[in-house]
Structure formats: C-alpha cells, structure tokens
Amino acid sequence: MGLQAPRGTRDILPAERVYWQYLETTARQILDRAAYREICTPIFEYTSLFERGIGEATDIVSKEMYTFSDRAQRSLTLRPEGTAGVVRAYIEHGLHSQGGVQRLWYLGPMFRYERPQAGRYRQFHQLGVEVLGSADPRADAEVIAVALEILQALGLKELTLMLNSVGDREDRRAYRQALVDYLTPYTADLDPDSQDRLHRNPLRILDSKDPRTQAIVKEAPRLLDYLSPQSRHHFEQVQSLLQDLGIRYQINPALVRGLDYYTHTAFEFQDLSLGNEGTVCGGGRYDHLVEELGGPATPAIGWAMGLERLILLLRERPLPPRAEPYFYMVTRGEAAERQGLILAQQLRRQGYTVEVDLSGSAFAKQVKRADRVGATVCLVIGESEATERTVQVKWLASGEQVLVPQQELLGENWRSRFFASA
C-alpha cells in the first residue's frame, strides 16, 4: 500500500458521487427558486483576508489554516470557509452598485488543519449562502427557511433549529466585560482551555463542555440581557417571522459562533441522529464584515452546510431509482460492432443513455454485464442482424425480446415504450 491520499483527504468514487450529485441538484433547485445565484471564488486567497475577516484570535486562523508562500513570497491560504472570499468578491467587483440585495450561494472544498474524524476532513465541502445588503429580519428568516427546505428535501427529519442573538458590537463589548468580571474570581476552577480564552475570546467559554466550567457558566450573566432595545427588537422580529413560517426553534443562549464576525442572529441546525457531530448547518448575521474588509457599510447574513455530514446521512437511504431507459449494446462480429457503435450514437442523440460493451466476449458474458450495470434494455446485434440491419431488443426485467429494424428504434413509437418500461 505505497500510495495514499494525504491525511484528512479522500477520493469520492463513482458509487458515492451519485449521492453528491443528488445533493447538489436538490439544493440547486431550491436555491434557484428562491432567486439565489451561484458564485465561485478562488480556492486560495491572500492570508490577510482571513486574518482580518475571520479574526486572528479564532482557532481557525491561529492554528488550522493551510498557509504557504508562493514563488514571489506572497502569503496565501487555502480557504478555511467561504464567507470571506464571497465578501471580498462582492467588494472587489462592486456588486453593491448593482443595487438592491445580493443573494449568493457557493459550493466547494474548504481546508482546515484539524484532527480527522467521521464526517470531518481536512479537505471538506461546504454549501453556503450569503445575503448582502439587507438588515431586515425577513432576510434572517428567509435564509433559515431556505436552509430548512434544503435539509428537508434531502430527507432529514430529526432537525432542531438552535437560535440565539449575540447582539451588536456594543452589546457584545458590554457583555464581554460583564462576563470577564464574573468569571475572573473563578479563574482557577475553569478548565485550562477556558482559562486561556478568558482574555482572548471569553464568549467561547459559554459552550465549554467541561462540567465544572458549565456549572460556573450556568450562573453567569446572560448575553440576552445585555441586548440593546434595537438588538432585542430585531431578535423578536426574527422569532415572530419564523413562527409565521411555521418553523420551530429552540433558543440557546450558549450558542456562540466560532468566527468573530457574527452579530445579532446566530443559528445552527442539528440532526440528532449524528450525535456529537450533529451540527449540519451553521450561520448568522455579520453586519460589519463588509465594512471591516474595506467595502461600504453593508449588513449581511449567511450560513454554511458541511456536506460530508449530509452525505453520511444520505447514504443510509436508497436513492430514488433512475427513471430513464438505459440501453446496453451487445454485439458480435466486426459488422455488428460497427453498426452497434453507430446505432448507439444515434440513440444518444435521441436523448437515450447507451453503454456499448467493448469486451468482444461471448453473448452470455455481455448480457450478464448488461444485467449487472442495471440496464433496462439490452440491444443485441449479431451476424444475422448485421446483415439484415436489424436489432434484437430485449427487456432485462421480463426477458421479452423482439426483432426490429435498427432505424425504427429512433422513432417516437418506441420512445414512449421505452420510457414506460424504465
């Protein structure tokens, strides 16, 4: 076993890829209907974009990035998430000047240097949306609704929406101080990670899993009590809109996103069947990021889904079966082989899927292979058919077989028959 894909990376083979295709077409359709448009940004960016955007104190930036220098000594980083790049493109191309709200979505690989685990890789894939240019709570409700539509369309059932508000920058600053003031006397009782965060990133202490820390945090001041009237109003609006949409949620005051840029609404969808790695979609509002990166003041909100985890869930269920005929071309003898190749091409132009057997082995083997690949109809051209320009049409499921002139197959009569039997 000399060759190995690098740690934390893996190949997605055709048998698994069909699940990815299903996921992508399902998501694409829902996003399209909600008027979101696809954007592609580079896989790597200047390192400073992520340092400024995500926050230098975050774990992602401080220890999980794939950073390298190119030949001209520029510091580049493989993107660890999608938002920073999309915002950079939004500013660079002046998308704000197109007026109105920009609804964007993206799908692609992201890179983080983490310990691999089930459903967690160093190269992983995210699907995400960003809505730029609206501070309206309806935008919050809309992106949450779109995420839910996608997750439900994929068949996820045990979904919980966790909701919180982290307030605006001023609210958070005040709260942060109150939290540090409260926690400082307990410093020695906190777990080491939390002690470390006390001055670097104290909000993250709220979702520590350490039991002693949790007990201390339980009595800590609550972020929700520090929200300004405006922040509180926004949060209440979002909740009321979700209720209008019939979307159930659970308020979780400890829900703190790992990236610095979030403001106001923070949310997560969790699927209970995934246990510890149950977060399947996470997002929130980031009203100052565009401005902080040098663009015009632009409120925004978005989310990202980790696709590996979704694929894990999808693979537990069978995919809807192919609803179109699949032809398998079986030939024998040089004349038949040539005719089979031509007929296959003609059938493909009619919109059929056709696989040509190239093995040159006995009929029995070829038909067996047709069966194996799940073909619906087997087309057989032997020596006598080649002379007559005919073809044996054999339905694999029933075994029924008829002899017809090759060109007749391309007509409309056969089309309806083939689709009916698929």
Next chain:
RNA sequence: GCGAGCGUAGCCAAGUGGUUAAGGCAGUGGAUUGUGGUUCCACCAUUCGUGGGUUCGAGUCCCAUCGCUCGCCCCA
C-alpha cells in the same frame, strides 16, 4: 494539539510464536463458441500498512513511522 483502540487481497474477514497464510463477496476463465439474474468447476496474497528489532523461527512479541476509528478540542 491531548487520550484510547485498530491496520491480513478491490471489499468483509479467520488466524493469539512453529513447516505450504482459512472462508465469503467481487473479479477472471470454463461447463454453455447467439443471450443474463440459478448451479457446478478452476484461477485469484512468495505475504499480513511501512521500516527496524527480539527469536532457531513473527501476521502473531517490542520500537518507530504512516494511516484509520472513537473521545477531547474545534467546527459545518
């Protein structure tokens, strides 16, 4: 980054120091040179992730290394 377990063929595996490494699935060929899903037969690991060590002898013990899994951490 920390703790634990694991690593035998494309896949699932038996094997717990003693001569030639079970079995199953898949694959290939044949029984059946013009027709599949059943059956039968044959073939399919000079080698046990990799490197080193202990031993008369190692897939089995030891060390290192790579990878995977689980938990922590982090996050999607």
